[in-house]
Amino acid sequence: MGMSVTISAATAQDVEQIFRLQYLCFQSEAELYGNYRIDPLVQTLDSVREEVAADLVFVARLGDEVVGSVRGFADEDGTGRIGKLCVHPRLRNHGLGTRLLRAAESGLADGRSATRFRLHTGERSEGNLRLYRKAGYARVGNATGGDGVRLVLLEKDATAPAYVASA
Template identity: 35%
Template sequence: MIVERAKYDDLEEILDLQKLSYISEAQLYDDNSIEPLKQTINNIKEEFRNGIILKIHYDGQGIIGSIRATKSNDIILIKKLIVHPDFQDRGIGKKLLKYIERYYLSLYSNIEFNLFTGYKSSKNLYLYKKCGYEEFKLEKISEKISFIHLKKKIISNI
């Protein structure tokens, strides 16, 4: 498995993977209108221009995972950590999270990473907490969905 920066030509494949990966989240909340399922190619192109998108691919399988992030002041907002359903529970999400952290830590010495996930998304919460993220806010989005926001502060010696 190889992790590298996504290219512009990868965006459609990443968007297709995102929609496949978020079906289980939509089912968990009984809501097919969640943003990751409605996102357009133009939206992901904008994310590509304004941040970083990493991908992970596997021999003959194409892209099986991806993660996105943007920087605002001293905060890195991690968005849409996705792993193909057939490849989940193999450490791929953890690997992508570590790669995005290392990328930003190679550029900045004092940084905070923020991310969020649905309050029912126990597998996601387990992963993030295992990787050192701590809850700091609960945000109600709709009658069905609330997000748990998590953060991780890292000071490195560049």
């Protein structure tokens, strides 16, 4: 292949690729829960466009193709909320999720003054839970999403190490 994947801020020109990638990536989550009405699958293109314009959004690019993305924003209380982390199925398990997560954390801490990070994932999403534990996140609670999926809420301090070797 000879090309490396780069991480950069998303632009308005990336919106349609992010939208399509998100739909592709979250199919496996929907299958895991037997629920094809999960938020990432029912989100509209206009809503993604609004998030890219207002929030901190990073993409992973392989040439001109968007192969990963993550979004975040900071609450008024200094909590950086990270969500919709996704990596194209053919490029999973190569560290792109970790790189995107670190980019979001860095952008929220440096540019948005976040003092802690919070995210969630489905309780059956073992790969996601493993990634977040390795990145230093700890379980702080449970919730049920508007789509009925049971979620694990995770958090870490912004000054915590980016990677925990023993996780």
